[in-house]
Amino acid sequence: MENTSNMEALKNALYDKTYNCPICSKNFAAKTIKVGKNQVISIDSDLYTRYSIVNPLLYDALVCPYCGYAALVKSFDSLLPKQKEWIKTQICANYKSHPYSEYTTVHEAIHKHKMALLTCITKKGKTGEQAYIALRIAWLYRDLGDEAQELSFIQRAYEGLNEALSTERFPLFGLDEVTVMYILADIGYRLGKVLEAKRFLSTVITSPGISPRIKDRALDLKDKIFHDLNESEN
Ligand SMILES: [Zn+2]
Incomplete structure (x- = not known):
């Protein structure tokens, strides 16, 4: 972001929050949006919501910098003992630390969401949760103007949400x-x-x-x- 006043507004809208990783038990800090700072500007027809200062999707997927465990903020702590084992052996064992910027770019947010999707598949998470993450990846690709990737993740979200309707309990992440x-x-x-x-x-x-x-x-x-x-x- 070149514009200095935009950068100022962004800095003022965020604060550092400490998270404790449920897999490796280490603490790490991640930017979080202050309540009330960010106003809704417009909503796309599929409910992708645009905000005045910062896109919440940029800060809503967490990746532990030590072990690579990744999830959306809302589901970060909810893991069964068995799921922790699968994540440790299938994700953390091979994880090489990936540097992210202090202020997440759209590309980095896509990377973090893909890590969250991979982790969700690894923990055998619900189809609805996987579909919800896929939908958000599609939205981030929309911001990049990458229509082919957007549609491919929309397809994935469509199949998963459709299946979740008949197999899972709602609400799904508040929907x-x-x-x-x-x-x-x-x-x-x-x-x-x-x-x-x-x-x-x-x-x-x-x-x-x-x-x-x-x-x-x-x-x-x-x-x-x-x-x-x-x-x-x-
Ligand atoms: Zn960790």
């Missing part, structure tokens, strides 16, 4: 079932799965207790799909 169905409709549409997207939307729109925010977005997407289908007939 309820209807919100996940809405995301599936939108990313399905991005992947060209128009009929599936329509099916998810009908369920979303008729769900009792749906938030007006999601309902409005669902109706917008329904219009867009309707328009596309008409276009293709003419």
Whole structure:
């Protein structure tokens, strides 16, 4: 970031938080965003949220610099003894320390999320958790303008979230079932799965207790799909 006032705002919005690694028991510091500093500017149709000062995704995947254990902040401490063993033997045993900048770049955030995804697969984490991490990697690739990688991770997120709907309990990282169905409709549409997207939307729109925010977005997407289908007939 060349702009000095932007850099100042970024520094002021972050503080160092100490984490204790559940695998190697060492402490390490990582930047965390101060509550209330960062305002929402806009939200993409698949709910990727843009903020005024700093993208929270840049600071939400933690990698222990000593052993390579990686996870999203919310699931960092939740490990079963068996999962710790798998991570120690399959990740930490081969880990070579990777230097990251003090202020995470988008490329570094992708790297950290990929480490978290690998760790999640290694600990045999839930499909929904893996899909959620994949969706965030897709969003980070969107910021880089790398459409091929974005779509490949969207595909992965789509399959995992779809499977999680019928096999797992919700909420998933704070997302309820209807919100996940809405995301599936939108990313399905991005992947060209128009009929599936329509099916998810009908369920979303008729769900009792749906938030007006999601309902409005669902109706917008329904219009867009309707328009596309008409276009293709003419
Ligand atoms: Zn560690």
